[in-house]
Amino acid sequence: MAKTMAAQEIYRALEQEFRPWECTEVFSTMGLQFDNTDVVRKVYTATFVSREVLEVMEGRGDTHCLLFTHHPVSQKEDLMHDSPPVAQDIVERLKARNISVFNYHIPLDRVSPWSPGTNLAKALGITPYEAFYEQNLVRMGLLCHTPFTTVSQFAQKVRETLGHEIKVYPYGDEQLIDGKIALMGGGASNPNIYAELREKGINLFLTGITWAEIPWVARNHAAAKEHGVTLVGGTHYSTEKFAPMEMVKFFEGLGLESEFIPETPRLQEL
Secondary structure, eight states, rough: OOOEEEEHHHHHHHHHOOOOSSSOOOSOOEEEEEEEEEEEEEEEEESSSSSSHHHHHHHTTTTEEEEEEEEOOOOSSTTSSSSOOOOHHHHHHHHHTTTTEOOOOOOHHHSSSSSSHHHHHHHHHHHHEEOOOOOOOTTEEEEEESSSHHHHHHHHHHHHHHTTTTTOOOOSSOOOGEEEEEEEEOOOOOOOOOHHHHTTOOOEEEEEEEOOHHHHHHHHHHHHHHHEEEEEEHHHHHHHHHHHHHHHHHHHTOOOEEEOOOOOGGGGOO
């Protein structure tokens, strides 16, 4: 039977597992974001702190809960600008139902059994063999062996796994080099990785955001094309959702009832 646990005990378990002091953060918030309960009866996990997530939680009717998220904000509606802070009405509704919010962004991104990269690879049925792409003092991308020989075969597997259309930018050969690919959930802003990937014998990179109208993404397209690396976009949410899905097991391991809340991917990001 699931138990009730002191909130501080949960936070200590999260800190021990993820060691947030070993990284830096791009958001102003890391860890406890909204402190609305001292005891937790149930943990919800999600990728973003969104209105969509809150409405699902309200439909459950639970109180004295913890919402654990990867991001401390909602999904972007305007892809050209930073995400706005959590809306004030959401803040008030969380408080009214004694729901605290805790987020780990970079600590969860770091390659581990809980990370977006690890669990995206697991969902795709492919095997990581090396971590790459260092940001904020951690490595968060993965190089993987796959059973696939072509871009088309791998792309179809991604479609089936994510459950929606994806976007393929065929800057490299149709044939995968030795069946290997690279992946990183969300978005990878450093254009220097494409030269590195070719040096490592990889000609396909799977990530979340590939919409070339965004300036930093446009730079990545130019670098990927220059070095012959095909880009595959799967949306920010869909390439990261497998991490909070896996985190359900972390909280269940503490004896807590836990549930993942899905969200709607933004296909404009492709």
